[in-house]
Every structure is written in structure tokens, then in C-alpha cells.
């Protein structure tokens with residue numbers, strides 16, 4: 001026989017403010033219980049009781065009944081009837097989940113649990129997708145970095161160079177595409193640098209001169225002063241490779257400018273404008289997530305230089321007095337505590353199945369899109385090849401001048417190269433996407449391991465997926481507030497909490 005409880009509560013203030021009365025709460029819950037097939041339900045009331053504490057006679061009785069077993073469903077108007085703080089809320093959810101008790105809120109949107117779960121799934125998948133996007137970006141990033149470390153410029157070739165297939169490419173190597181000198185343009189680039197090195201020309205004058213000489217950007221646009229300025233500062237032209245933090249002094253491409261000229265140019269540039277060189281900051285993982293439990297302020301992170309010369313990073317309360325001292329906490333200590341929080345959570349089996357199915361559908365869709373994109377690129381390629389053939393015929397018939405033909409041929413070549421690299425990119429994407437299901441599954445199956453191995457940006461995303469904020473007191477996280485998404489998952493028993501919470 002199915003048993004259910006209706007729980008109603010009003011606080012003293014609510015009574016004074018004419019909030020939803022006990023009777024009104026009881027009526028809506030009763031109706032809902034009947035709709036769900038419950039004939040007799042026990043009604044538990046807490047009158048003049050605040051939800052701030054769990055020390056309420058009615059609630060205590062209800063929790064005891066839950067512990068004893070036999071309760072199948074609890075009806076209440078809103079989750080705030082049961083608890084107003086996250087710990088209590090989560091503790092109760094845990095208890096309900098342990099005893100297989102469903103909770104149905106009469107005046108909260110998750111009454112229709114199927115729909116609510118559907119919505120949650122979409123949100124979860126959106127979040128997963130975002131995580132995947134980042135994971136792929138990280139993977140691509142590391143592949144490019146690997147290429148850079150080997151001395152091959154991994155990006156789009158700067159003016160004066162061209163991206164081409166490596167003639168000496170062997171399978172398994174990373175340098176399938178490389179940059180080489182684009183001879184006519186390289187000569188003009190060299191001229192540009194030499195002119196600037198005389199100190200007699202501004203970037204504006206050079207922009208004008210280059211326009212007259214026909215040096216244009218890769219897309220055929222004019223060479224703006226800002227672009228020239230950028231070029232003059234780019235050490236790629238002396239054969240160096242700078243990619244993020246990676247610097248390779250003797251890269252595999254040929255230099256266009258000698259070091260002396262380049263150095264002279266840098267001096268001229270420095271004299272012209274005193275731009276500040278911004279150093280990249282250390283990225284504090286928990287920035288924005290951790291708060292001081294005493295004053296509620298967001299903890300700040302900073303470096304401290306010890307007398308020994310070693311640097312230590314800390315999170316601390318920004319207040320000058322009082323809590324600041326007690327909350328001076330080494331970043332690794334706090335980050336470890338957060339990491340351990342992930343040990344406590346796992347998705348339920350049925351949820352993992354749902355995720356798998358959804359991920360499979362998404363993957364199929366993406367593959368379709370990629371294939372469609374590829375087809376359209378191949379069509380473009382064919383069209384350009386046809387144009388090229390027409391141009392050849394015109395040349396033989398004498399309709400097209402030699403000069404025009406050469407110019408066209410270069411343009412066709414560049415366009416074809418661009419299309420080819422776009423096709424290559426799509427193929428790469430496709431490869432990466434095949435791993436996606438695996439990765440999503442891994443995350444779904446082991447949140448903790450996924451978090452632990454994740455790079456910085458992904459870690460922040462995982463954090464934001466589950467937690468709104470953490471409160472820190474005396475160097476310990478005393479409260480973890482879940483996100484709405486996480487809460488919904490908990491309410492639907494899609495996430496299981498393995499361990500004690502918040503203590």
C-alpha cells in the first residue's frame with residue numbers, strides 16, 4: 001500500500017504577512033496527492049516555525065517516518081517549506097534518495113517530473129557540450145603547441161610566407177603543413193623592414209608606399225598602418241617562433257630580416273611609443289567561487305614573496321582585520337579540498353544511460369553537419385579548378401595576358417590552399433568528435449577523475465557546473481552551495497552524494 005506525507009509549514013512572519021496559509025498549502029497538496037493516486041495521506045504541520053533550523057517538531061516527525069521506511073512520496077508546496085539553506089536541503093534530499101522517497105512540489109515547476117528531467121537533460125547536455133568544446137580546444141591547442149615546439153609555425157602564415165604541404169612529410173609526423181617563403185612578397189616585406197629601419201618613414205607613409213608597390217594582405221586588402229606595425233614587431237621575420245609561451249629561436253622556417261635590422265626597428269618603435277608589456281597573470285582556479293564565511297566577502301588571491309625568495313600563492317579574505325588572518329590559506333590546500341568535494345558526487349546509473357544516448361545523437365548530428373560542410377567545400381574547390389582551367393584556355397587563345405594569368409593563378413592557388421586547409425580542419429574535427437562519447441561517458445562515470453585531470457579552463461567549467469560558491473572558515477570549506485542545475489539533478493536523484501556534506 002502506497003503511503004504519502006503532506007508537509008505544510010508557516011513561519012510567524014509569513015502568518016503576519018498573510019503568506020500561503022497552512023490550509024491553503026494543505027489543499028493544493030491534497031489535490032496533487034489524489035491526482036497521483038494516494039487515497040490517505042498523513043498531514044504534518046509546522047506552525048510558526050522557521051525553515052532556518054531543522055529543529056521543528058513536524059519536520060522531525062516526518063524525517064523519523066522517512067527513516068522508518070514505508071513512505072513513498074512527500075508532497076509539499078515548495079522546497080523552501082522543508083529547508084532554506086543548502087546543507088539542510090541536501091541532507092534531506094540524501095535521506096529521501098536513500099529511502100527511495102520521491103518529493104513532489106505543488107507550486108514549483110518540477111511537478112511534471114518527466115518534463116523537468118527533460119529540461120534538465122538539455123541543460124546538462126548544453127553544459128557537457130561546452131565542456132567538450134573546451135576539451136577539444138585544449139587538444140587542438142596542445143597539438144599546435146607540439147608543432148611549435150618542434151620549430152614549425154603552426155598558424156596561418158604571416159605576410160611573406162605561405163602555408164604549404166611539407167614535401168618531406170612522413171606519416172606520424174606533426175609537420176604536415178609548413179610555412180615557406182612566398183618569394184615575391186617576402187622581397188617586398190624585406191624592403192618594408194629596411195625602409196622602416198632607416199628611421200625616415202612612419203608606418204603611415206609605408207602603408208601608402210606599399211599600396212603603390214602592390215604589397216597587399218593575404219586576402220588582397222590594403223596593408224593598414226596597424227598591420228605594418230604588427231609586422232614590424234613580429235620576430236617570425238628573423239626566424240624565431242613565438243607561440244603563446246613557447247619560443248623557438250631557430251625555427252624551421254627561413255628568416256626574411258636579419259637580426260640587426262630587426263633590433264634597430266624595435267628601438268625605433270620603442271622610442272615612438274611606450275606601450276606597456278602586460279605579463280600574463282597566474283590563473284587562480286577558485287577565483288569567484290570561494291567566499292569568507294565570516295563576512296561573506298569574496299576571497300582574493302595573491303602572491304607572497306617569502307624572505308627565502310620563494311613565492312607562495314594564497315587565497316584570503318579581503319577584510320583588513322579580524323577574519324583575514326584566519327582565512328589566509330595556501331592555494332593548493334584549498335584547491336585540494338575542492339577537488340575532494342568531487343569525490344562525493346556521482347551520477348546515477350539511469351542518468352548515465354540517458355547521457356550516453358543523448359551524446360550519441362549529438363555525435364551523429366555533428367557528423368552530418370561536418371559531412372555537409374565538406375561537400376560544400378569540395379564543390380567550391382571544383383568551381384575554382386574550373387575557373388582555373390578556363391583561365392588557362394583563355395591564355396592559350398590569347399584573350400588573357402601573361403601578367404593577368406599569373407596574377408589569377410596565384411589567387412586560385414591561395415584560394416585552393418585555403419579550402420584544403422578548411423577541409424583538413426573538418427577532418428580533424430571529425431576525428432576528435434569520435435572520442436567525444438568516450439569523454440562524456442568518462443565524465444559521467446567518474447566526475448572526480450575527470451575534474452582532477454582537467455586543465456584549468458575545464459576545471460573552472462566543472463566547478464561552475466556543480467557549485468555556485470564555497471564558504472571558507474578557518475581554512476576549511478564549511479559550506480558548498482550547489483548550482484540550480486546541480487540541485488535539480490539532486491532533486492531528480494540523478495546525482496548521488498556519497499559522503500557527508502558540508503562538514
Ligand SMILES: [Zn+2]
Pocket residue numbers: 292293294295296297317318319323324
Ligand atoms: Zn572575512
